[in-house]
Amino acid sequence: MTDTLPTDADREELDLLLHGFKISRILRLVADLRVADKIPIDDQVTVNDLAATCAVLPEPLLRVLRALAAVQIFQLTPDGRVAHTPRSRLLRTDMQNSLHHAARFWTGPGSWGAWAKLDVAMTGGIPHEAAWNMGRYDYLRQHPDEARxxxxxxxxxxxxxxxxxxxxxxxxxxxxIVDVGGGNGAALRHILTRFPGTRGLVLDREDVVGAIKPEDRMEGRIAVQGGNFLDRVPSGADLYMLIRVVHNWSDEDCVRILQTCHAAMAPHARLLIGEEILEPDPARGRPTSYLIDLQMMAMFGHARARTEAEFRDLLE
Ligand SMILES: C[S@@+](CC[C@H](N)C(=O)[O-])C[C@H]1O[C@@H](n2cnc3c(N)ncnc32)[C@H](O)[C@@H]1O
Structure with a gap:
């Protein structure tokens, strides 16, 4: 513990954090408009031309870009031209692991509404349900744009x-390999590219697997199956994966998912769990890890990120 008095820099940094939601929100705005894709990667464009390509007015766009440029996302010249910075390049859809989708998602209406109700979590409620009168996955089923x-x-x-x-x-x-809760099949595409003798099956919610395009199924090497992993997981695979699934659920639900996997697995089969392990000491952990934990609280109430000790308890 330190009893050092706050400095002006501390005040400035805290003040910026208090404005954080505005930055997230305008990042969604520019991502929805695909601004980053419309700026040449190594050149400049005038704000007027950019606004015309985005079908918006130049003046409000300029003000949005100016605020982002103040945090090194895009750069503006005094004569009204805009260019990329390393940070803004990460918003381009052609970057590997582009943050374009995250920019559109975190303040998307479903998530945004749940965060507005975060207080109910303090007394055992589920913010998403308080905001939308339905569970997170029912909401995504009813809002396919946000789900994709x-x-x-x-x-x-x-x-x-x-x-x-x-x-x-x-x-x-x-x-x-069965990827249980495998989303749009990205993990299997990475694995099957490296291991040409392997096939995969994505088990996920009906609307998720229904949206996987035929060209993303690696010429039939990836099959898809809609279903509920709380009830049943297909048998007959050598390997089962749960990647970033466990942290979406309470301990009781996790035990149920693990049991349905176990029931599907032959004695030789293996289960791989891919999750971020939460650092118990926040002074050493990455801030986003604790914010993702809170995202779970906002969406699902009792879902949580877990430390290594908590994973061990759960698996035992
Ligand atoms: C956090 S995402 C992880 C997706 C993927 N494994 C990855 O690593 O990118 C959790 C996934 O679980 C799926 N899911 C949630 N509830 C499910 C259920 N009851 N049955 C099957 N899949 C479910 C979601 O649709 C989503 O794709």
Whole structure:
């Protein structure tokens, strides 16, 4: 603990954090307009031309870009030209692990509405249900635009987990992998590209697998199945994966998901769980990890990020 008095810099930094929601919101605005894709990667464009391409007025666009430029997202010249910065390039859809989808998602209406009701979590309520009178996945089923942005965000997450998992584990012995809650199949595409003798099956909610395009199924090597992993998981695979699924659920629900996986698995089959492990000491952890934990609180109430000790307890 320190009893040092706050400095002017502390005041400035805290004040900026208090404005944080405005930055998230205007990032969604520019991502919805695809501003980053419309600025040449190594050149400038006038704000007037950019506004015309986006079909918006130059003056409000300029004000939005000016606020972002103050936090090094885009740069503006005094004569009204705009160019990229390293940060704004991350918003281009052609960047690997583009943050374009995340920019559109976090303040998208469903998430935004749930955060407005965050207080109810303090007395055991579920903010998303307080905001929308329905669970998160029912909401996504009824709002396919937001649901597909969610799927894309998961496939392009900054943790780069799908490529990392494909590189970290030897999948060559697995003839068939079931990705349980596998989203739009991104993890399997990474794995099957590295391991040509392997096939995959994505199990996810009906609307999620229904949106996976035939060209993303690797010429039939990836099959899809709509279903509910709380009730049943397909049998017959050599390997099962739960990637970023467990943190969406309470301990009781996690046990149920693990039991349905176990019931589907032959004795030789393996289960891989891919999750971020929460650092118990916030002074050492990444701030976004604790914010994702709160996203789980806002969306699902009892869902949570877990420390290594909590994962061990859960799995035991
Ligand atoms: C946080 S996402 C992770 C997606 C993917 N595994 C990844 O790593 O990108 C959780 C996934 O679980 C799926 N899901 C949620 N409830 C489900 C259920 N009851 N049955 C099957 N899938 C479900 C969601 O649709 C979503 O795709």
């Amino acid at each position: 942005i969610f799927d894309e965000m998961m496939a392009n997450y900054p943790d780069n987990r799908h490529a990392a998992i494909a590189a970290a584990y030897n999948f060559s012995a697995a003839g068939l």
